[in-house]
Structures are given as C-alpha cells and as structure tokens.
Amino acid sequence: MQSGHSGIHTPLTVLESQAVALDDPAALLERVAQTMPLLGFLEGPQCSGFYHRSGVMQLGEATVSCSRHAPIEIGFGDCAFSTLILPLSGNAQVRTDGQRLSLQGGPMAAYLPGAAFTASTDTFEEVMICLDRRRLAETASALVGQLGNTSSFVPQFQNTLLVDGSGISPQADLLNHLHLALRLVEAPLLQSVGGIKAAQLEDLVYRLVAAILCPAAAQGTEQPLPHASGDQIFAELLEWIEAHLHTAITPTELSRRSCYSVRNLQYLFQERFGCSPMQWVKQRRLHAVHRELLHNQSADTVATIARRYGFIHLSSFAASFKRTFGVSPSSVLRHSRSAAYPPVDADMMIPKP
Numbered sequence: 119m120q121s122g123h124s125g126i127h128t129p130l131t132v133l134e135s136q137a138v139a140l141d142d143p144a145a146l147l148e149r150v151a152q153t154m155p156l157l158g159f160l161e162g163p164q165c166s167g168f169y170h171r172s173g174v175m176q177l178g179e180a181t182v183s184c185s186r187h188a189p190i191e192i193g194f195g196d197c198a199f200s201t202l203i204l205p206l207s208g209n210a211q212v213r214t215d216g217q218r219l220s221l222q223g224g225p226m227a228a229y230l231p232g233a234a235f236t237a238s239t240d241t242f243e244e245v246m247i248c249l250d251r252r253r254l255a256e257t258a259s260a261l262v263g264q265l266g267n268t269s270s271f272v273p274q275f276q277n278t279l280l281v282d283g284s285g286i287s288p289q290a291d292l293l294n295h296l297h298l299a300l301r302l303v304e305a306p307l308l309q310s311v312g313g314i315k316a317a318q319l320e321d322l323v324y325r326l327v328a329a330i331l332c333p334a335a336a337q338g339t340e341q342p343l344p345h346a347s348g349d350q351i352f353a354e355l356l357e358w359i360e361a362h363l364h365t366a367i368t369p370t371e372l373s374r375r376s377c378y379s380v381r382n383l384q385y386l387f388q389e390r391f392g393c394s395p396m397q398w399v400k401q402r403r404l405h406a407v408h409r410e411l412l413h414n415q416s417a418d419t420v421a422t423i424a425r426r427y428g429f430i431h432l433s434s435f436a437a438s439f440k441r442t443f444g445v446s447p448s449s450v451l452r453h454s455r456s457a458a459y460p461p462v463d464a465d466m467m468i469p470k471p
Contacts, residue, residue, distance in 0.1 A: 186207075191237070208240050209240050210222075249327060254275045404438060
C-alpha cells in the first residue's frame with residue numbers, strides 16, 4: 119500500500135501486532151462497523167489525505183482497540199456497552215448527551231456509558247475499551263467487599279465522565295497502571311504464562327477501570343477481618359477454591375464469593391497462610407496435580423494433567439512442582455505407575471509460595 123503519510127506506517131503504541139493500515143474511508147467504515155454502531159463519517163477539514171492504522175483484540179468479553187488516524191469527524195449510535203477512551207497523542211472533541219469533552223494525549227480518560235456520541239479530531243491516536251456496565255458495578259462492589267450491594271454502584275457507571283490524571287492522585291497512578299496492563303496484552307512472553315486468560319488480564323483491566331471511575335472502590339472499605347480459625351465464610355471460600363481448581367479463578371471472583379474486599383483477602387491469606395490468595399490457589403493446584411500423578415490410573419501425561427489445572431507453560435510448572443515437592447512431576451508419575459513410589463499425603467505438605 120502506498121501512502122504519503124508517515125502516520126500510516128508508524129507503529130501503534132498498543133496492539134501493533136494486530137495492526138491494519140487503511141487509506142480508503144470506505145474500508146474504515148466497514149472495519150469500524152464490525153464493533154461499533156457507526157452513524158456517519160467525514161474526513162476532517164484539515165485532512166490532505168486519508169489514513170488510518172488500527173489494531174483490535176478481544177480481552178475476554180472486553181474489546182480493546184488502538185488507532186492512529188488523520189483528522190476525522192465520526193459519529194456513533196447508542197450501544198449496549200460502555201466505552202473508555204484513552205488519548206495517546208493529538209487532540210479530539212467528543213460530544214455526547216449535551217456534554218463536550220476535550221481530549222488530548224496524556225494521562226486522562228473519557229468514559230462514555232453507551233449513549234450516542236460524535237468525535238472531531240486532528241491527527242490522533244487513542245485506545246478504546248468496550249466494557250460491560252453491569253460487570254463494572256459488580257467489580258466495584260467486589261473491590262470494597264459489598265457484593266450484595268451491587269445496585270448502589272450501578273449509577274456510578276451510567277454517567278459520562280472525564281478523568282484528568284495530570285496531577286498527583288490515586289487516579290493518575292491507576293491510569294498509568296491501566297496503560298501498563300494494556301501493553302501486556304501483546305507482550306511476547308505472555309504466552310509463556312498461558313496467555314491472556316491465564317494471566318487474568320481481563321479481570322485486571324476491569325478492576326483498574328472500576329477503580330479509576332469510582333474513587334470509593336479505589337480506596338476500598340475495610341471490614342473487620344475474621345479471627346476465629348474456623349470462620350465459616352473463609353472456610354467456605356477455601357472449599358469453593360478446592361472444588362474449582364480446574365477453572366479460571368480471579369481475585370475479583372474470590373472477593374465476590376467471600377464478600378471481603380480484595381485488599382482484605384490479601385491480608386487474610388497472608389495472616390493464615392503467609393501468601394497471597396492467588397499464590398494459595400497455585401499451591402492448591404500443584405497439590406491437585408500431585409494427587410493425580412500419584413494415583414494415576416489412566417494414560418494421561420504430565421502435560422495433560424498439568425493443563426487440566428491451568429498450568430500452560432510446562433517448564434515453569436515443573437520448576438514450581440519440584441520446588442514444592444522436591445521431585446519432578448515425571449518422576450512421580452513414573453514411580454506411581456511402577457508401584458514403586460512411596461505413598462505420600464500431599465495435603466500434609468506445607469505450601470511454599
């Protein structure tokens with residue numbers, strides 16, 4: 119494709135691995151309409167030639183896109199999801215629901231709850247994240263340990279909001295962390311830890327966005343921690359973890375199940391086990407793999423059993439297994455099948471975070 123615009127060839131800040139370069143407005147209309155309810159499009163008045171470079175990726179149920187383009191005017195209709203815009207460079211004016219938002223590259227964000235909007239830009243690069251409003255409310259309630267009170271957070275995500283993170287504030291720090299999280303989406307080493315799902319990036323993005331838009335969630339609400347060792351809520355949470363070791367488990371899900379804030383769960387697991395909740399989940403998964411290897415009655419391989427419990431990167435899994443149990447997983451399986459491996463109660467072993 120030939121173009122006189124350097125912007126069409128300059129790598130995107132995020133999602134360059136997914137980049138598609140266009141110099142035909144009709145092609146852009148078709149591409150955008152696949153994810154957004156497009157109403158209209160015009161090239162900007164200062165535009166001496168059209169170009170658009172963009173990358174799109176699914177982050178679980180969320181859609182993340184990054185684009186750089188020549189000046190344009192574009193309009194979108196009402197939609198069922200919310201959109202968070204993170205301006206990276208250039209300037210834009212967004213009009214929605216009687217409001218006018220001025221965006222410029224830097225630490226800021228515009229939250230649009232699903233109402234129709236139009237945008238006029240100069241040469242501009244931005245990240246757009248399409249999110250589920252109900253899940254944002256659930257995530258905010260989980261962050262403060264008020265799962266049964268989700269409805270009180272719903273209004274927080276029904277209004278247009280402009281977040282300015284140019285000063286020193288918790289929101290500025292959270293915006294920086296959100297940018298870092300988005301850069302991880304296509305990190306070369308991500309697949310070595312199981313990819314986006316295993317790395318729980320979708321859950322992380324939802325928690326960061328919920329905290330950015332809802333300061334109460336960012337600050338958290340400290341509930342009294344349970345002190346009795348037989349605390350029923352905590353015991354039920356541990357039972358739930360044991361029953362779901364083969365499924366995706368996130369900090370937000372643990373908070374929802376227990377009604378304790380993410381922060382309080384960190385304190386609680388540290389107090390009880392000397393590790394974080396997710397380190398505990400990993401250890402219980404290692405113990406589950408150990409049990410299956412020790413009493414294996416099928417033709418399953420070490421890799422098959424490990425993947426069953428979410429361990430995708432086998433060399434990392436093997437190192438963690440040997441660090442915990444003092445033997446390699448293949449040795450356990452080999453001796454188990456030869457009936458020469460001495461019986462060991464894996465649940466009596468002390469986890470090593």
